[in-house]
Amino acid sequence: MAEVTQLIHQYLRHNKKFPLVFCPGCGHGIVLGSLVRGVHALGLSKDEVVVVAGIGCSGRIAAYVDFNTVHATHGRALTIATGIKMANPALTVIAVMGDGDAFSIGGNHLIHAARRNIGVTALVLNNFIYGMTGGQCSSTTPEGAYSHTSPMGQLEAAFDIVELTKAAGASGVARGTVFHVKALDGLITAALTQPGFNLVEALTPCFTQYGRGNGFKSAVDMFKWLKEKAVPRETYEKLEDKAGRIPIGVFVKRDAPGLETRYAAMRETLRAKKGGAA
Amino acid sequence: MSQIRKKRREAFLLGNEAVVEGALAAGCSFYAGYPITPSTEIMETMAKRLPQVVDGVFLQMEDEIASMGAVIGASLAGRKAMTATSGPGFSLMQEQIGYAAMTETPLVLVDVMRGGASTGLPTSPGQGDVQQARWGAHGDHPIIVLSASDVPECLEMTVVAFNFAEKYRTPVILLLDEITAHTREKIGLPEPGDFEIFSRLVPTMPPEWYKPYEETLRGVPPMPPVGTGYRFHVTGLSHDPLGFPTARPEEVRAMVERQFRKIDRFFHDIQLVEHVNTDDAEVLVIAYGCVARSARLAVRQAREAGVRAGLLILRTLYPFPRVHAEKLMRNCRLVVVPELNVGQISREVKRVNEGYTAVRTINRIDGQIITPSQILKEIA
Ligand SMILES: Cc1ncc(C[n+]2csc(CCOP(=O)(O)OP(=O)(O)O)c2C)c(N)n1
Ligand code: SF4
Numbered sequence: 001m002a003e004v005t006q007l008i009h010q011y012l013r014h015n016k017k018f019p020l021v022f023c024p025g026c027g028h029g030i031v032l033g034s035l036v037r038g039v040h041a042l043g044l045s046k047d048e049v050v051v052v053a054g055i056g057c058s059g060r061i062a063a064y065v066d067f068n069t070v071h072a073t074h075g076r077a078l079t080i081a082t083g084i085k086m087a088n089p090a091l092t093v094i095a096v097m098g099d100g101d102a103f104s105i106g107g108n109h110l111i112h113a114a115r116r117n118i119g120v121t122a123l124v125l126n127n128f129i130y131g132m133t134g135g136q137c138s139s140t141t142p143e144g145a146y147s148h149t150s151p152m153g154q155l156e157a158a159f160d161i162v163e164l165t166k167a168a169g170a171s172g173v174a175r176g177t178v179f180h181v182k183a184l185d186g187l188i189t190a191a192l193t194q195p196g197f198n199l200v201e202a203l204t205p206c207f208t209q210y211g212r213g214n215g216f217k218s219a220v221d222m223f224k225w226l227k228e229k230a231v232p233r234e235t236y237e238k239l240e241d242k243a244g245r246i247p248i249g250v251f252v253k254r255d256a257p258g259l260e261t262r263y264a265a266m267r268e269t270l271r272a273k274k275g276g277a278a
Numbered sequence: 279m280s281q282i283r284k285k286r287r288e289a290f291l292l293g294n295e296a297v298v299e300g301a302l303a304a305g306c307s308f309y310a311g312y313p314i315t316p317s318t319e320i321m322e323t324m325a326k327r328l329p330q331v332v333d334g335v336f337l338q339m340e341d342e343i344a345s346m347g348a349v350i351g352a353s354l355a356g357r358k359a360m361t362a363t364s365g366p367g368f369s370l371m372q373e374q375i376g377y378a379a380m381t382e383t384p385l386v387l388v389d390v391m392r393g394g395a396s397t398g399l400p401t402s403p404g405q406g407d408v409q410q411a412r413w414g415a416h417g418d419h420p421i422i423v424l425s426a427s428d429v430p431e432c433l434e435m436t437v438v439a440f441n442f443a444e445k446y447r448t449p450v451i452l453l454l455d456e457i458t459a460h461t462r463e464k465i466g467l468p469e470p471g472d473f474e475i476f477s478r479l480v481p482t483m484p485p486e487w488y489k490p491y492e493e494t495l496r497g498v499p500p501m502p503p504v505g506t507g508y509r510f511h512v513t514g515l516s517h518d519p520l521g522f523p524t525a526r527p528e529e530v531r532a533m534v535e536r537q538f539r540k541i542d543r544f545f546h547d548i549q550l551v552e553h554v555n556t557d558d559a560e561v562l563v564i565a566y567g568c569v570a571r572s573a574r575l576a577v578r579q580a581r582e583a584g585v586r587a588g589l590l591i592l593r594t595l596y597p598f599p600r601v602h603a604e605k606l607m608r609n610c611r612l613v614v615v616p617e618l619n620v621g622q623i624s625r626e627v628k629r630v631n632e633g634y635t636a637v638r639t640i641n642r643i644d645g646q647i648i649t650p651s652q653i654l655k656e657i658a
Pocket of ligand 1: 074098127131132
């Protein structure tokens with residue numbers, strides 16, 4: 001344990017930023033840990049890594065980590081990440097977003113980032129709710145679930161983040177949970193290594209705004225729920241009764257170059273042609 | 279300025295195309311945008327030109343919000359970056375303009391105004407975005423807004439826009455109108471060395487000493503590209519000199535005051551105008567954009583008719599060039615402000631004038647131009 005803590009501490013900003021704003025039992029801090037371990041595992045220097053976060057509790061992660069960090073406007077993290085990556089493809093660019101951030105207000109940017117296959121890793125912290133604004137429903141709130149803006153139960157269907165991102169054309173798509181931390185670490189490391197647009201959905205409990213209103217007794221109860229309901233993709237496919245179960249693991253793994261690479265190649269071709277003509 | 283009016287390789291360009299020449303001369307290597315009339319030729323020309331520039335990047339984004347985001351990201355990574363749009367797209371960009379102002383991220387945004395509101399008159403001129411350029415992004419923030427009235431000026435003012443953005447670490451808006459953007463004129467293309475080109479100050483101190491939002495003598499702290507060892511936090515939240523969120527009243531006030539001061543202090547550098555026969559003017563016309571061209575002829579005709587008329591062409595709209603306007607107005611009996619809106623710059627004129635001189639406005643909102651004779655009628 002001490003070793004793990006020590007490792008994370010190397011990557012945190014101690015001078016100004018602590019304690020964390022997250023509620024006790026919030027899963028966001030665990031994703032922060034996974035992110036740091038992913039970067040560490042790859043041996044990247046702090047200067048090579050840019051974290052662009054959106055607005056929401058999840059977005060606050062950016063302030064704590066000692067990388068180049070940008071806390072964008074709500075929903076727009078991927079747009080800024082795209083600009084940074086295209087301007088300097090040598091950087092490892094990670095966009096950290098909430099479910100509302102990435103798929104409600106930022107949904108258009110997300111599908112387009114996936115379609116363009118820009119070399120950015122998107123980390124979506126899905127807690128099924130708007131945490132920061134006090135518990136309104138998001139586009140991933142399950143049908144029937146309660147929130148301050150679905151007090152009679154959500155009537156609208158929830159997005160399946162994995163399916164949507166897959167259809168939009170991402171290079172890599174994966175889902176993990178903050179209960180299955182080791183696996184989550186692996187998913188993030190893999191996403192950071194693979195070229196093109198990679199998305200990792202991390203299921204993370206928000207007892208304060210979601211759990212309390214939806215029959216969970218405590219944050220621990222929500223972790224237990226994740227442990228029970230989330231199953232490896234391969235197991236899930238063989239299940240007879242899939243109701244209420246959530247597949248986790250890698251869903252797409254495609255070896256396709258990122259937009260920044262294809263762009264550089266296009267520029268090279270142009271230059272070669274010009275040189276040839278002269 | 280103005281060397282490019284003479285000599286050099288010549289071309290027959292649209293105002294929009296001249297913007298691209300200006301941007302490239304200023305060192306722009308990144309464009310992200312979304313097409314909209316009457317700004318589209320800027321984007322299409324960039325699409326052809328930028329891939330030929332070393333490390334040049336052109337992106338067609340999914341919308342104007344994304345375009346602004348990409349430009350902000352590229353600027354943070356050290357590029358001179360720009361986007362262009364028109365009315366409806368400009369509205370979508372406002373939140374990100376505020377973000378760029380708050381984070382002090384240099385960038386250039388060209389808004390080619392068309393008739394409005396809403397989708398309005400896509401191919402007709404208007405000047406209805408002036409106040410939106412100044413105040414469209416919510417909250418108190420300083421901004422620089424420029425304008426141009428002919429094709430050579432489109433080129434020059436784009437260079438100026440990049441220079442101001444870099445010098446003052448701020449977004450700069452260049453407001454054109456449909457006529458200026460779509461007029462084709464002969465223009466001398468710039469050669470290297472024609473313009474003085476500024477690039478942002480980068481820090482030279484050890485990274486652990488660097489404070490991205492520190493008060494400095496000029497009020498403009500240096501800005502390193504991300505990835506060069508100076509790791510700092512960029513946020514649209516009110517922040518302290520290190521860039522971390524703060525709600526402490528004294529820190530919040532100090533930051534906003536510095537942001538305004540860095541523009542206020544350089545008023546004389548920023549406020550660009552052209553004087554036409556203003557020395558002895560008893561009637562002063564104040565105009566910008568395509569209207570300034572009509573005004574130029576009207577003032578000449580008024581002179582021929584024996585009226586001592588003068589013209590002040592605004593190239594900077596904000597901060598409003600009061601150092602020029604105020605003095606002239608005090609010596610006149612009448613100020614005439616023609617514009618293609620219900621009175622967006624005349625408000626500024628009246629504010630600066632403080633009731634001292636009579637101000638007459640000419641306003642047109644039907645997508646038609648203001649003619650020289652219309653202005654002449656009000657002068658004489
Ligand atoms: C343009 C805009 N609209 C609305 C908001 C208010 N807002 C802040 S955070 C948030 C939702 C956050 O939810 P999510 O992205 O799921 O992140 P979480 O807080 O749950 O981690 C909203 C609606 C905003 N900041 N900007
Ligand atoms: S409101 Fe929810 S998401 Fe936000 S910090 Fe608290 S538990 Fe975490």
